[in-house]
Amino acid sequence: MPRGRPKKSVSSETTCENSVTVKSSNEGGNMSEDIAIDNNYGPSLFKRDENGLLTNVQYTFDEGGSINWRAMVKEEHLFPNKAFFERFNKPVPKIVDGLRDHQLLIKLSGIKELARLRGFDSVSYETVKCEHDHVAVRCSIVFIPNYETGGKAIIYEDMANATINNCSSFAVKFLETIACNRAFVRAVRNFLNVHIVGSDEMDTSDGKPITLNQQTSSSPSFDIQSSLEKNAKELINCYNFDCFKDYLKQLKEAKVYICSEVESWDNYKDIPSKEARILLKIMKEEFS
Secondary structure (H helix, E strand, C coil): CCCCCCCCEEEEEEEECCEEEEEEECCCCCEEEEEEEECCHHHHCCCECCCCCECCCCCCECCCCCECCHHHCCHHHEEECHHHHHHCCCCCCCCCCCCCHHHEEECHHHHHHHHHHHCEEEEEEEEEEECCCEEEEEEEEEECCCHHHCCCCEEEEEEEEEECCCCCCCHHHHHHHHHHHHHHHHHHHHHCCCCCEEHHHCCCCCCCCCCHHHCCCCCCCCCHHHHHHHHHHHHHCCCCHHHHHHHHHHHHHCCCCCCCCHHHCCCHHHCCHHHHHHHHHHHHHHHC
8 A cells, every 4th residue: 555645636616816716635535625826916916097007006196186206205215315415524314304305315126116106018228338438328118108198108218327437446347237227217217207316326436537547457348349249149159250240141131230341340349339239239139
């Protein structure tokens, strides 16, 4: 006779939307306990009414009937702007009570929460400039329709940059990521009319100008050509430039990308920044 616990079988009966009662039985076929499964909780947090507002959230409105998004920022996402108080030789408060907006900073988590409350379909980024010491990014957000926009989706864009002179010594290794975060924060808070500066937008350098020659030789390259080479390896398995040239021929045959200068390119450094950005976008759209 086999040992171990009796095997159970289950049968289910749907009782309401996303809610199921599961009946379990042992090996002898005798029905035992009922197990209630209710998956309504998660989806209920994302339901919106005919005005485009979350049904489980109490919004705050101004006198004109628009949503006061500043009032929707939870205190846990705010903290005193240390730089402001140090500039005027004042002690930095430990709490945010009584502080004005220009004396505060908002965390990235707070911006993400506002974006979730407002509702959006997509977030996309375009690298406008990508050099060793300077990255500029445009963030485009498609906000879903609500009563404030007349029931229409709205596309809002904003830009931000990150340089070796407005980031900390550690952060200069991640200029593109920082620029993306800054652009996202700026786009959300400007669209929602929130005047508290994001902590990600702040200049975190020590105030001492840095030149490219002062950076260590081990610092990674941030030029767009290096980014193109990196993505070519990861997305299309091209580990040498000859392989990438073959890929360019395929793009030409498909009439996706045609450039008369291609034949003169012997390595990634020969590709002009403008063309490198175009090719990078094509690869990411095709394989990401």
